[in-house]
Amino acid sequence: MPHSQPARRRKDDTSAPWILTFADLLSLVLTFFVLVFSMNTVQYESWKAVVHTMNEEFNPKRPMVEILPHDTPPSLMTRSIPGLNLTYLEALLDRQLKQVPLFQEAVVHRVEDTVVISLPASLLFEPKLAVLAPDANRALRALAGALVQVRNKVQVAGYTNGAPVKTGLFRSNWELSLTRARVVAGTLSNAGYQQPMTVLGYADTRLRSLEHFNNVKSRYEWAERIDIVLINEKREQGTYDIF
Template identity: 40%
Template sequence: MLLPRRSERDLERDHKASQMWLLTFTDLVSLMLTFFVMLFSMSNVKLDRWDNVIDSLSQSLAPEQVKTPISSTATHNIATVFRKRAINLDYLTSVLREKIDSDELLKQTQFMRLEDRLVLALPGDLLFEAGRAVMTDRARAALFRLGGALSTVANQLGVNGHSDPSPVAGGDYASNWELSTARAAAVANQLRAAGYAEPIVAFGYSDSRYDQLPPMPQAQRQLMGRRVDIVVFPTSGGLR
């Protein structure tokens, strides 16, 4: 059975009728909004409760702020950034050589410019009496002058004490290990007394590096074996 075809006017009338509920719903919402606005205008807002609500919302919606403590490593890194810059070793070599060559006691110092450091080899017999680690007054004065020159730079310093294979004869030390360490410490302390403010690490090697000396007459070899090395590094960052 075929239904009669509806006209366009009938379809338009039905469409308008189907949307009539929207007008009623809109009127209802408007009336409710007006009602609540009137209620709010006649009431007093309790500010303390309102503040509590705002604080609660702020804490729940705001991102969490994490406080990261500053570690000791970070503090050390900051201090390292502002540390005085080290002097170029080639320039420092020429300055120290001129000063040492003019000193009657230290002019026998051997300069060794290695790839990553400068070594000043001081003959131990000119600084200390046999079997002892107490410097003579003359040696103390000479090292004080040398330390004065080094006090103006920030290059890291190390002091290494050495000995020849001969056993310690008399004195206050039972072995060359103790003697070489004590002599290195004595030189380091004198450099500090002269004004060098950076850390100095002192080592005693006894005769463990005696065989590394280049060929030379035996007397000179033993003299160099009892040396004290002042090692100057190219940076102020630390020893290697």
């Protein structure tokens, strides 16, 4: 039985398979642009109704959430009570520090609505370490005796220069500055200052505040310091307050 031969394409047949692929591609591109256009022109109210309907159909037992207006309590809008006069406080602390031999290089100065006691870190710690020297411990205890009479809120902030930490005890200057501030705050607390203190670590992010130092060496030395900041805001009265 003779085998059937495949039909030969006629010479005038111009159809080709790629036309079907091209048509499918055009359809996909057109569909894509239609979807993009529809997503950019979504009507919120209509879409909200669709979402609500789908939630009702697919999750009828979901818990209902009721949105109620929230009013800010009046207690949060009250103004804070000022503490001691900052000019008087600056003079008082400067006189107290002059009586502590280790703090002769310390600086008491005003920064906006605060009084700042700046202590070079070289007076308190070894380079890139956070263990207090024996003299520093005694000096901070004397400072705590002055702070315990002051009813202004207190912050303790640590700063460093940009030199990397190579002691292996700290992963970065951030951790070093915060640890030093915590050590100073803990020493003041152990010495009798029992009020809450805010502890902050700034590392080397505040070097611009030292631009008033013309001497680069002095600027580098003061970059590593501990600032004890007294805010113009009254704290709660403590046991030892006399003012």
